[in-house]
Amino acid sequence: MVQPPSRKRATGRVTLADVARLAGVSPITVSRALRGERAVDPALAARAQDAARELGYVPDLAARTLASRHGTHVAVLIPMLSNALFVDMLEALQAVLRRAGYQTLIGITHYDAEEEEQLLREQLAHRPAGLMVTGLDHSAATLEMMAHSGVPCVHLMETSDGAGVYSVGLSQAEAGAAMTRHLLERGRRRIAFAAAQLDPRTLQRLDGWRRELRAAGLHDAALEWCDPAPSSLALGGRMFEDILRRDPAVDAVFFCNDDLAQGALLAAQRLGVAVPGRIAVAGFNDLVGSELMVPALTTVRTPRREIGEVGARLLLQLIRQEPPAQASIDLGFTLVVREST
Amino acid sequence: MVQPPSRKRATGRVTLADVARLAGVSPITVSRALRGERAVDPALAARAQDAARELGYVPDLAARTLASRHGTHVAVLIPMLSNALFVDMLEALQAVLRRAGYQTLIGITHYDAEEEEQLLREQLAHRPAGLMVTGLDHSAATLEMMAHSGVPCVHLMETSDGAGVYSVGLSQAEAGAAMTRHLLERGRRRIAFAAAQLDPRTLQRLDGWRRELRAAGLHDAALEWCDPAPSSLALGGRMFEDILRRDPAVDAVFFCNDDLAQGALLAAQRLGVAVPGRIAVAGFNDLVGSELMVPALTTVRTPRREIGEVGARLLLQLIRQEPPAQASIDLGFTLVVREST
DNA sequence: CTGAAAGCGCTTACAG
DNA sequence: CTGAAAGCGCTTACAG
Numbered sequence: 001m002v003q004p005p006s007r008k009r010a011t012g013r014v015t016l017a018d019v020a021r022l023a024g025v026s027p028i029t030v031s032r033a034l035r036g037e038r039a040v041d042p043a044l045a046a047r048a049q050d051a052a053r054e055l056g057y058v059p060d061l062a063a064r065t066l067a068s069r070h071g072t073h074v075a076v077l078i079p080m081l082s083n084a085l086f087v088d089m090l091e092a093l094q095a096v097l098r099r100a101g102y103q104t105l106i107g108i109t110h111y112d113a114e115e116e117e118q119l120l121r122e123q124l125a126h127r128p129a130g131l132m133v134t135g136l137d138h139s140a141a142t143l144e145m146m147a148h149s150g151v152p153c154v155h156l157m158e159t160s161d162g163a164g165v166y167s168v169g170l171s172q173a174e175a176g177a178a179m180t181r182h183l184l185e186r187g188r189r190r191i192a193f194a195a196a197q198l199d200p201r202t203l204q205r206l207d208g209w210r211r212e213l214r215a216a217g218l219h220d221a222a223l224e225w226c227d228p229a230p231s232s233l234a235l236g237g238r239m240f241e242d243i244l245r246r247d248p249a250v251d252a253v254f255f256c257n258d259d260l261a262q263g264a265l266l267a268a269q270r271l272g273v274a275v276p277g278r279i280a281v282a283g284f285n286d287l288v289g290s291e292l293m294v295p296a297l298t299t300v301r302t303p304r305r306e307i308g309e310v311g312a313r314l315l316l317q318l319i320r321q322e323p324p325a326q327a328s329i330d331l332g333f334t335l336v337v338r339e340s341t
Numbered sequence: 342m343v344q345p346p347s348r349k350r351a352t353g354r355v356t357l358a359d360v361a362r363l364a365g366v367s368p369i370t371v372s373r374a375l376r377g378e379r380a381v382d383p384a385l386a387a388r389a390q391d392a393a394r395e396l397g398y399v400p401d402l403a404a405r406t407l408a409s410r411h412g413t414h415v416a417v418l419i420p421m422l423s424n425a426l427f428v429d430m431l432e433a434l435q436a437v438l439r440r441a442g443y444q445t446l447i448g449i450t451h452y453d454a455e456e457e458e459q460l461l462r463e464q465l466a467h468r469p470a471g472l473m474v475t476g477l478d479h480s481a482a483t484l485e486m487m488a489h490s491g492v493p494c495v496h497l498m499e500t501s502d503g504a505g506v507y508s509v510g511l512s513q514a515e516a517g518a519a520m521t522r523h524l525l526e527r528g529r530r531r532i533a534f535a536a537a538q539l540d541p542r543t544l545q546r547l548d549g550w551r552r553e554l555r556a557a558g559l560h561d562a563a564l565e566w567c568d569p570a571p572s573s574l575a576l577g578g579r580m581f582e583d584i585l586r587r588d589p590a591v592d593a594v595f596f597c598n599d600d601l602a603q604g605a606l607l608a609a610q611r612l613g614v615a616v617p618g619r620i621a622v623a624g625f626n627d628l629v630g631s632e633l634m635v636p637a638l639t640t641v642r643t644p645r646r647e648i649g650e651v652g653a654r655l656l657l658q659l660i661r662q663e664p665p666a667q668a669s670i671d672l673g674f675t676l677v678v679r680e681s682t
Numbered sequence: 683c684t685g686a687a688a689g690c691g692c693t694t695a696c697a698g
Numbered sequence: 699c700t701g702a703a704a705g706c707g708c709t710t711a712c713a714g
Contacts, residue, residue: 039683044683
């Protein structure tokens, strides 16, 4: 499969010039015909296309990028692939971009600002046509690179009010508040907030929870269970046990992500703790499996597929230099009440 | 954020020539110093590096790719991102490639041969330095493109015996057989095989199961529950219910993937079916959560992180034209017996 | 609607 | 160890 390094310069590839020769037109006409750019005489275009097909011509994207000064791909930066949330968003955005002829270059930041910075630098070196990043919170260097590059950028998952920043997402704080109100309405009085990872969006949910509990006069700092470790089923189970043991008066736990909440439900089952009888459990994001848990998990459904789609469409507009109707698009959320609260 | 289209040709980018001018050396010397290629006088190299840093120089990868005739990235083709198996493999392989200076271009085939073909075509147009694909089963056109491109390629997840095909994986049939033997040893007599997606690896597991049941004189075609729909928790629950209702004599179900088995466990709980008392449930892959289920799921652990790592290292060898010790690497599997069987 | 010229920013291959 | 020349394969900008 591995070829010996060729001694000569030529690559043996079929080039635009080869196609042009066979079609009997100039290379630039072939280029235009193949890209569907400008008006090309239909007869010539057909000849160019036939010749390209006959020779199995594949355009060299590196050459195209160099000549046109922008790639045919979009760089996307997300924190993790092991969170179904981002996978869903990614698949949706990729489908939209693909239909528009753009490929997707994925970078995983692992929630690390320095890694994000380095990834962005690498991705910018590829001259992407557009950029999609997760959230609004970035290091000064990252922000500077994004601005300096002149590459259009869409921020995903959150909503912004700053000028010149394009974003598609939802108000994480509002969503956190809505779940807290639901728990309050169910008569819960001592509602813990259990969080992992502690990324900006998690902290915004925490803010929403705080606001509602304070308004109800029920806030207590001891109710905040924040662990910077990555979110996981196992961690959720451990946090749940901890809370039960160290603060038995807690009658509800609002987990910042469904994987934690699912882990808690599994732990409850193993420990024989009645949910929601003894204690209510709520999650966030409505990840796969939450509706199948026993009891089925109450959660907040976040529209990540739509965020991906709408975000990709917004980016496409920016790439085409069409002014978008609005810079920040709030796609909202849905409270999904099931059996666990 | 969006820049107006510049009228002039120059991009305003800092180029190698700018760095060379500042450093007082030729561009080619800067190029060599920055890439660490060949011996460059340490003093000159330092000047070049300082100048590059001062100007914030970012090499144009499109130009580099065009000039050197191969990119600094590896194209990876996987079926799905919503299967944790592939995400784990991807993260592992990406970490290895990244350290070696290669970026990863991910393509999702959705288990569709035509989509795979088109993705490969697009990816090859980017001139990747290497290629990683899932499994050994590909359309004739895909195989032809891979061979014709001359790009080194590693096949993941399965083991091959064909010459010239590099692969890292495990024997899916052996693993399927091992789980079946375990169930037999536990005294189960009517062991169903429940599968979704029906991709090549699933069918190889099915073969292993068949072989063992036939050897035991216990095979029955009615025990094969194959559904081409995508694998999911919900589908696993439905299949489990179906099997219980339509073939009550079944005393064990071997699911081809853990998500199906987890769904079955959840359904069992909801239905009040005792596992493993009334019926045993086994899975495959040891996905996240399987050890936390109630009862904890018996499964086969597949070394997907190692597959990603070893696969990436093998590809790196091929890219550097070092002859690998062996073309096909079998990383094996582990039977993980827990509570559900 | 079509094309000749120039150039995108880098690296290869060669000579010294 | 260093560099001038040529070229990678395409598209832009201009002229017709």
